[in-house]
Amino acid sequence: MQGKRTERLGGQIQQVISEIILLKVRDPRLGFVTVTGVKMSPDLKYANIYITVLGADADAEVSLGCLENASGFIRSELGGMLHVKHVPELRFRLDDAALRGRRIENILKDIKDHHNGQDVPQDS
Numbered sequence: 001m002q003g004k005r006t007e008r009l010g011g012q013i014q015q016v017i018s019e020i021i022l023l024k025v026r027d028p029r030l031g032f033v034t035v036t037g038v039k040m041s042p043d044l045k046y047a048n049i050y051i052t053v054l055g056a057d058a059d060a061e062v063s064l065g066c067l068e069n070a071s072g073f074i075r076s077e078l079g080g081m082l083h084v085k086h087v088p089e090l091r092f093r094l095d096d097a098a099l100r101g102r103r104i105e106n107i108l109k110d111i112k113d114h115h116n117g118q119d120v121p122q123d124s
Contacts, residue, residue: 010038012082013047017090020077025070031055031063036095040088047088050095060094067092 018035032054039048051067053060067074071090079087 006040006042006044009044009084010040010047013040013049013078013088014038016078016081017049017074020074020081021067024077025066025074027066027070029062030066031059033063033067036097044084045086045088047090049090049092051092052095052098064092064094 014035014037017038021030021033021035034052034054035049036052037050039050040046049067051064053063071092075087075090078090
């Protein structure tokens with residue numbers, strides 16, 4: 001039962017934080033940020049917020065710093081929008097799943113290109 005509660009709360013937090021970042025965080029250095037997921041600690045005291053940022057790696061690092069600086073504001077806004085006894089501490093993390101996916105696609109493409117360039121024996 002605890003797992004369902006953490007997943008449900010994580011989903012709510014993901015939706016609300018996305019809205020807060022889009023509508024209320026006014027830092028010009030903040031890039032185009034997408035909240036890709038939230039992982040709650042089992043005791044619900046901490047929320048790891050996973051984000052991706054459109055642009056270069058340097059843009060992602062700047063945006064991550066902006067969100068870390070604004071975490072107190074975001075947490076207070078979150079508290080006003082969620083009906084929970086304790087608002088979790090927010091920890092922003094860069095989601096590297098897309099980067100890993102692109103890396104795997106490139107490896108598979110290289111393997112395919114390598115095999116297409118060679119005479120590969122075929123079953124007759």
